[in-house]
Amino acid sequence: MVTLGKLSLGLFEYLDVASVKDYCPNGLQVEGKKEIGKVITGVSACMELFTAARDMNADAIVVHHGILWDTGEKTIRGSMKERVKFLLDNDISLLAYHLPLDRHPEVGNNVQIAHTLGLEQLKPFGEYNGKSIGRSGQMPEAMSIERFMDNVRSTINSAARCHAFGPAELNHVAICSGGCQTLFHQAIKDGADLFITGEDSEWIYHLAREEKVHYVAAGHHASERFGPIALGEWIAENMDVEVDFVDIPNPL
Incomplete structure (x- = not known):
């Protein structure tokens, strides 16, 4: 007790x-x-x-x-x-x-997703009110988007969607669970090959296509x-x- x-x-x-x-x-x-x-x-x-x-x-x-x-x-x-x-x-x-549970360095949604996906060299990512709430990292070796999405769908959400407009093989991944669509801009500026969050929005499709960065919507609930x-x-x-x-x- x-x-x-x-x-x-x-x-x-x-x-x-x-x-x-x-x-x-x-x-x-x-x-x-x-x-x-x-x-x-x-x-x-x-x-x-x-x-x-x-x-x-x-x-x-x-x-x-x-x-x-x-x-x-x-x-x-x-x-x-x-x-x-x-x-x-x-x-x-x-x-x-x-937000305290999104950004926590041990039990947070984002660091836990990063570990689940096998990312290394983790860094804080995605500022909100002056504090980072997400995580970014590197794949241990370059991975095809097809293989990466197989991993996402087997560990996070079988219905996860991907706007696959980025490089054929990816290294740098940025993560912010839930409804963090607007942080896609920060992921692009940081040079990420792929950004993963929970939700999708209409404007994402063309931005991902024009910036040549993968965008993954893994589900708000599923990612948290x-x-x-x-x-x-x-x-x-x-x-x-x-x-x-x-x-x-x-x-x-």
């Missing part, structure tokens, strides 16, 4: 929450019971995840996408009411870590499973709690 306060403080310090300006509150969003014996991690807060947590007798949920956002709903009604009520009725805490999984492993190793990752499918 661990107290909610110790869990919250431990994650605040480990993820260096104070170091980056975000557009949501990072940390505790809904307070449940004080003693935590089981934690569920997931990508996005939703009723399906909350129900799974209750059915698995979890005391706390740790996610990448919480329920509170600077531009989100400011009143407790509709689905927000149902979500908050469910958590309070079941005494389950909700903690969320957005890595951080919650790795963070859950860290929690299990460093806190006296049981942890399970629950993947609620999302095709986007």
